Amino acid sequence: MASQLSRVWSGLCRARINSAHLRRAVSQSRTSSAAGAASVTDLQPAAHADDSHGHAEVNPFDKNPDYHGFSDDPFIDEWNMRLAFFFSISMAIVIGGTFIHYLPDHGMRQWARREAERLVVLREAQGLPLIDENYYDPSKIVLPSSSDE
């Protein structure tokens, strides 16, 4: 337990050291990118090889606790989140789903099913067979006489 706690503590310390370093790195890159040029910190993840074996990262939650994963700029981050949710969930899923649900009955299959059920009830009530053995009236079918061949 004690060893676990000490490990967590050392991890936390390392994280705080990293974030202190990196906060500077972030603000530097922001000023330089405002001038329109990509800075070195943009190109390469900030290298803190000595204290983190090259795996140091900017923790965006340090700068913006409400980080949504879209952008480093909190304003853009929030609006990107809102717009993405609106257009994906509210528009594509909800409106698109409603559209697909209310599509016209393709090939009149639902109608055919309803009509069949109605006819089954009707014919059972009348005591008729569900389907007549001679579905087509045989007297109306004109067959070639066998002597023709």
Place this chain on the structure above:
Amino acid sequence: MLKILIPTIMLFPTIWLSPSKWVWTTTTLQSLIIALVSLSWINWSSETGWASSNLYMGTDPLSTPLLVLTCWLLPLMILASQNHIKAEPIARQRNYITLLASLQTFLIMAFGATEIIMFYIMFEATLIPTLIIITRWGNQAVRLSAGTYFLFYTLAGSLPLLVALLLLHQNTGSLSMLIIQYSQPMALSSWGDKIWWAGCLIAFLVKMPLYGVHLWLPKAHVEAPVAGSMVLATILLKLGGYGMMRMMLMLDPLSKDMVYPVIALALWGVLMTGSICLRQTDLKSLIAYSSVSHMGLVAGGILIQTPWGFTGALVLMIAHGLVSSALFCLANTTYERTHSRTMILARGMQIIFPLTAVWWFLSNLANLALPPLPNLMGELVIITALFNWSPWTLILTGAGTLITAAYSLYLFLMSQRGPLPQHIINLQPFHTREHLLMILHLLPVALLITKPEIMWGWWY
């Protein structure tokens, strides 16, 4: 057709002209609107056959679900890449989104083509952006060899296809799918005809991929960045299945005997790649092999050439596209935090990311075909079609589903359960974006089963 294609092409000005801060936002929104409008394809104006706006582009019930899936995937790819690409310079970010958008353009033209040669050209054109995405934005040096595998496997398969198509054009006088489906079955008997038959299918079998010519796929998947893996699993493999369904119509009298070895290989591949999954240590490799296994079943369903086989294959392609893409996204979220794909180095994540463990759980259940989901519908329909052909296939397909369940649970247990490794400290919390991404994958899967007939293909 053009109402989708032109907005898709207009993505390029959006990407290059919008202010650098808003590039990701504007492209996400535009692609989402395109995805919404693309749903109008499902509203069928004609009762049978094709709905075509002109001679060269058209949709039919077979291509519509795949087209909608293509349009749905672009916003998801953009959302998924946003975090790891945004550290790069803005021009390179724009380049990256341009490649994704060009991929969508090519894919829409491939699925919308009514002329087989145009389909072929677009089928080949999708190689270029995918290759650049893999070899430029992959994570390790091995990506170059993965790109070589990807390129040369596909090209070696598709050059015979070009020859076979030109030969077909010479014999029938047309390669329009609108016409060729009504042409007389050809009398095919000679050895040359048999080689022609193989030439027509090999390209698609490699792309599927069939067990035996699948080696490019795990490499490409493992080395590609997340958007590359997503589009490979979701659309590019399905391009193979789609092409096979189109070609099978013309190969008819010969196919009955010729497909035996291919079906045997496909079903054997379901078993073998499933077993390979069970001994994977690499997260993305496992998901890639699981794709091969599922696509083996799809290949079996298509080659059996019954209405149920085709329907099941299409349903499984759509469902698998969404679910395996979801799994690749989840694998990427883990990768972005732990910088490792090795499963044993990132165990017990359930403790720290409980909500993400729910996403893992749902995606894995969908992958192993949990009852209400379309994955089950597709698998069952294919298995029934195969069983109807030969009861013995049930041994292979049944064992295949069992192994699928086994490796899906293995994946879940390895990544989410167990002790948390001691080196895992200080992981970033999950982003809202990643949860949104998972919802956008899994909600459509759940919604699709409420109206599965829109992906029944020709029997809609």
